[in-house]
Amino acid sequence: MSNITIQAPAVASKRSTKEWQQADAAHFLHPFTDFGALAKKGSRIITKAEGIYLWDSEGKKILDAMSGLWCVNVGYGQQALIDAATRQLKELPFYNAFFQTATPPAIELAELLSQVTPPQFQHVFFAGSGSEGNDTIVRMVRRYWDILGQPERQVIISRHNGYHGSTMAGASLGGMSGMHAQGGLPIPNIVHIEQPYWFENGKGMDPDEFGKVAAGWLEAKILEVGPEKVAAFIGEPVQGAGGVIVPPKTYWPEIQRICDKYNILLVSDEVITGFGRTGNWFGCETMGSKPDLMTFAKGVTSGYIPLGGVMVGDRVAKVLIEQGGDFNHGYTYSGHPVACAVAIANIKLIQQLKLVEHVREDVGPYLAEQFAGLRDHPLVGSTDTCGLMGAILLVKDKAKGTPFPGELEVGMVCRGHCFGNGLIMRAVGDRMIIAPPLVMTRAQIDEMMALVRKALDLTLADVQAKGWL
Numbered sequence: 001m002s003n004i005t006i007q008a009p010a011v012a013s014k015r016s017t018k019e020w021q022q023a024d025a026a027h028f029l030h031p032f033t034d035f036g037a038l039a040k041k042g043s044r045i046i047t048k049a050e051g052i053y054l055w056d057s058e059g060k061k062i063l064d065a066m067s068g069l070w071c072v073n074v075g076y077g078q079q080a081l082i083d084a085a086t087r088q089l090k091e092l093p094f095y096n097a098f099f100q101t102a103t104p105p106a107i108e109l110a111e112l113l114s115q116v117t118p119p120q121f122q123h124v125f126f127a128g129s130g131s132e133g134n135d136t137i138v139r140m141v142r143r144y145w146d147i148l149g150q151p152e153r154q155v156i157i158s159r160h161n162g163y164h165g166s167t168m169a170g171a172s173l174g175g176m177s178g179m180h181a182q183g184g185l186p187i188p189n190i191v192h193i194e195q196p197y198w199f200e201n202g203k204g205m206d207p208d209e210f211g212k213v214a215a216g217w218l219e220a221k222i223l224e225v226g227p228e229k230v231a232a233f234i235g236e237p238v239q240g241a242g243g244v245i246v247p248p249k250t251y252w253p254e255i256q257r258i259c260d261k262y263n264i265l266l267v268s269d270e271v272i273t274g275f276g277r278t279g280n281w282f283g284c285e286t287m288g289s290k291p292d293l294m295t296f297a298k299g300v301t302s303g304y305i306p307l308g309g310v311m312v313g314d315r316v317a318k319v320l321i322e323q324g325g326d327f328n329h330g331y332t333y334s335g336h337p338v339a340c341a342v343a344i345a346n347i348k349l350i351q352q353l354k355l356v357e358h359v360r361e362d363v364g365p366y367l368a369e370q371f372a373g374l375r376d377h378p379l380v381g382s383t384d385t386c387g388l389m390g391a392i393l394l395v396k397d398k399a400k401g402t403p404f405p406g407e408l409e410v411g412m413v414c415r416g417h418c419f420g421n422g423l424i425m426r427a428v429g430d431r432m433i434i435a436p437p438l439v440m441t442r443a444q445i446d447e448m449m450a451l452v453r454k455a456l457d458l459t460l461a462d463v464q465a466k467g468w469l
Helices: 017-027 035-041 079-091 104-116 130-147 168-173 207-225 251-261 283-287 314-323 337-353 355-376 410-420 442-465
Strands: 046-050 053-056 061-064 121-127 155-159 190-193 230-235 265-269 293-296 308-313 380-385 390-394 426-428 431-434
Touching (some): 061 442, 104 337, 121 130, 121 314, 130 155, 130 168, 130 230, 130 265, 130 293, 130 308, 155 207, 207 230, 230 251, 251 265, 251 283, 308 314, 355 380, 355 390, 390 442, 410 431, 410 442
Parallel strands (some): 155 190, 155 230, 265 293
Antiparallel strands (some): 046 053, 053 061, 121 308, 380 390, 390 431, 426 431
């Protein structure tokens, strides 16, 4: 059938907020959501965005301090990305990477990624998301050891409260107890160690000392499992969904030493920390590790189009290419030409705007200063930042560092005040976290901090009125 021209309807038809909410409740099951509770409350309907701001269906302007979901690094409305998608959709909207076939955008993006990633990475395996990338990690590291004649190396070590996606393998790699409680997780041969969170696990220790102690938990687990059975260790340079847990500077170099000692593959999950978030192109560069494999997604396209993948270091790639034969794994959308075209435009825009340097030399240090200034607030027990991501810990007693009882959900009280006053800030327990677009300016940080202060003050008034403080 020849192409015919049909006038497309507007993407968003004119409906009231209530009508959108009714249709949403009737048909759309949201991720990580109590479906019944949301149906009763009604979703927030976001209708447009520009720069670091969103607007909802009521016309309310919202400062997006979470970059969508850790991903809109270049901000909303970048015409270069929109044009790249449009051009590619017209020229070649889709073809797959099966059947010994490739498309120019996938090849060019692979080439570009080899230039911006650490030097050991010259090859990439494309996926559709970070979760798919981490599923690929499980398959790839086990295939690597199988080719080398060590098929007993099946065990992958991860961390409690780490996050590596929500597929069966991704959720298993992650250490979220709520996820493991559903679906029979984790899958076999994935084990966990404790996270390097000083506030919970290192009080009384110097942070640098604690960093080495926390890394030592990996060695203890390797010896418990048996070094001959361990395939890899995976971790986020900074734990994102776990609450922006920034490890001491001694942690990752010691993790690297331990992996080298036992000849274990090191995997850096850069889904959140990649593409400038920490003030370097990738978080492993900030933290001082040299991984063998690196998962990416989110910031590779700034979330404009779904894309993920795995950067495969020379150690692994050489074995897979020269000795491996068929690797029986992949996805329909591996190397999707439109996604790859947008990623190319996105990376080139990051370079053109010098966003990595902007985070490292300007707004990252400024955010750290502004967050440190919050420590005078009666509710704030500590603050942490790394590049353009940060966390504020809400506590009951600042002097003793005593937390609020978990059932009070003080973080959710604060989140409600953030949303109610035009700020998207996420609550992870009682840690309030941000990861705004990398295009943010100092003036916009000031604007955000005024909203943060207001939310903290309103939360303080609430907990005092309820007798919680």
